[in-house]
Amino acid sequence: MSDKIDIQKIAKLARLRLTESESDKLYGYLEQVVDYMSQLNQLDTSNVQPTSHILPINNVFRDDETSKSKNIDYLTAAPSKNKGHYEVPKII
Amino acid sequence: MHRKTILQAKEDLLQKKYSALELTQAIYQRIEKVEPKVQAFVHLTKDIALNQAQEADRKLAAGQDAPLLGIPIALKDLICMQDALTTCSSKMLDQFIAPYDATVVNRLKKAGAVIVGKTNMDEFAMGSSTENSWHHPTMNPWDLSRVPGGSSGGSAAAVASHECLAALGSDTGGSIRQPANFCGVTGLKPTYGRVSRFGLVAFASSLDQIGPMTKTVADSALLMNVIAGSDPQDSTSANLELPNFMNSLEKNLSGLKMGIPKEYFTSGLDPEVEESVQEAIKTLESLGMEKVEISLPHLQYSVATYYIIACAEASANLSRYDGVRYGHRSKKSDNLLEMYMNTRQEGFGEEVKRRIMLGTFVLSSGYYDAYYLKGQKVRTLIKQDFENAFEKCDVIIAPNSPITAFKLGERVNDPIKMYLSDIYTISANLAGIPGISIPCGTSKKNGMPIGLQLMSKHFDEESLIAVGHQFQLNTEHHLKQPPL
Numbered sequence: 366m367s368d369k370i371d372i373q374k375i376a377k378l379a380r381l382r383l384t385e386s387e388s389d390k391l392y393g394y395l396e397q398v399v400d401y402m403s404q405l406n407q408l409d410t411s412n413v414q415p416t417s418h419i420l421p422i423n424n425v426f427r428d429d430e431t432s433k434s435k436n437i438d439y440l441t442a443a444p445s446k447n448k449g450h451y452e453v454p455k456i457i
Numbered sequence: 458m459h460r461k462t463i464l465q466a467k468e469d470l471l472q473k474k475y476s477a478l479e480l481t482q483a484i485y486q487r488i489e490k491v492e493p494k495v496q497a498f499v500h501l502t503k504d505i506a507l508n509q510a511q512e513a514d515r516k517l518a519a520g521q522d523a524p525l526l527g528i529p530i531a532l533k534d535l536i537c538m539q540d541a542l543t544t545c546s547s548k549m550l551d552q553f554i555a556p557y558d559a560t561v562v563n564r565l566k567k568a569g570a571v572i573v574g575k576t577n578m579d580e581f582a583m584g585s586s587t588e589n590s591w592h593h594p595t596m597n598p599w600d601l602s603r604v605p606g607g608s609s610g611g612s613a614a615a616v617a618s619h620e621c622l623a624a625l626g627s628d629t630g631g632s633i634r635q636p637a638n639f640c641g642v643t644g645l646k647p648t649y650g651r652v653s654r655f656g657l658v659a660f661a662s663s664l665d666q667i668g669p670m671t672k673t674v675a676d677s678a679l680l681m682n683v684i685a686g687s688d689p690q691d692s693t694s695a696n697l698e699l700p701n702f703m704n705s706l707e708k709n710l711s712g713l714k715m716g717i718p719k720e721y722f723t724s725g726l727d728p729e730v731e732e733s734v735q736e737a738i739k740t741l742e743s744l745g746m747e748k749v750e751i752s753l754p755h756l757q758y759s760v761a762t763y764y765i766i767a768c769a770e771a772s773a774n775l776s777r778y779d780g781v782r783y784g785h786r787s788k789k790s791d792n793l794l795e796m797y798m799n800t801r802q803e804g805f806g807e808e809v810k811r812r813i814m815l816g817t818f819v820l821s822s823g824y825y826d827a828y829y830l831k832g833q834k835v836r837t838l839i840k841q842d843f844e845n846a847f848e849k850c851d852v853i854i855a856p857n858s859p860i861t862a863f864k865l866g867e868r869v870n871d872p873i874k875m876y877l878s879d880i881y882t883i884s885a886n887l888a889g890i891p892g893i894s895i896p897c898g899t900s901k902k903n904g905m906p907i908g909l910q911l912m913s914k915h916f917d918e919e920s921l922i923a924v925g926h927q928f929q930l931n932t933e934h935h936l937k938q939p940p941l
Binding site: 370372374375376378379380381382383384387391394395397398399401402404405406408410413414415416417418419420422425427435437438439441442443444445451453454455456457 | 553
């Protein structure tokens, strides 16, 4: 690793609050694993196409027909709800 | 009764040697007896199971038949079953009751199965020992001081301890095959897309696959007949005509070519494991199979490639746990962003946080090309290795895990060492091909089961079943019982 991993930036992107000791441990972990991953640089992949999915599927279409909804109450699992809506703390 | 295979129990139920209710009750008695030692389950669904068993008895009395009528089966706790807890062994989903059935559960129910409970796992399937469970660890029934493998360690231990006749697990990098290996049972990871993932809590969407964990290959074939097939609710499920997997049990092996990948037999492989696998190869030769040497040159890069891709996908998939729609919500937040961050800090365990951080890193601006895109390209090379190999052979024969089950606590603080224990299974997920682990020996050093891995072409689970079944007809490794 030439440059240092910005652990606070990654944590913010991942929406994870970390304690100081968690940050330190995760930094050590990331450094070790990223170093291990660098072995892939031994391979020349300049003419290799990336694989994101192994099946030759692009778009999967279904017939445009109406069907009955499943009548599942997804709100039952919500930690907080109000009048048929999810409830969250204030946004700003 | 609890020691029966599915096929034996089916026969007994038809001949009225015992009822489905008696069989289910015998399973719960067995659970009561061994569960304090093994801890394979995170919760039981006894009320649901007893009702299903009674319903099965009514159907049996009426002369109806179904592939799994009255058969007690366990589910890994990341497969949703309506009105039952689905916790993924995480504090994040500790109280989560699934509002619908996964497609596989729906199919099991239609086939008449009795669902006895949900089995322990590494949190969100991230781990190789089931020690990363928020609930409790699971012990290996062969030696309670050892791990059952993971992440489907609860399912493997439950099958090996006869706490169910079979179980479903999921496999992202070996999570069916490695615990099956460690616990001395049969574990089949089908081709990516063979079994619907609808209702399976997602870990890495381009790798995850549900499969059977059973006492025999024949039972896996029967379960595949029930769970495989396309599903309009999973657009990645393959729309192909399904074979009857039971027909593969009759197949003669003569002339079939087995490829032996030389890279799987190098340093790091326990000599006892190697010896058992070589012995198995001889057995298969005596059954008419022809041995060819093959090469999978990018094997050594598979662990690094896997952790880039799996963690990247996991970091995206697990973004849904933000305390809004389901699961844990932090109580100590007064605005939305803080609520997200605190919820995720409190709800996720250490390994899950590691992988979310790693996945976020490899996808982040400035590193995407160097890691994620590079990983996807090496994935292509690994996939091509298998395409080349299958031009020379029908089935690849290899060790399943380089080692036998290790002690609890031995690897949990050394993530890379833990990750490397999956080196032989990971590449099948990257290539999307099916793989199966079957018992092929017992260690003389520690008495633990050794596993043989078979891999085949996309959508050719039939060859795995054919070879695996003939192997089990001619050997007794799968009949050995843990000293419980």
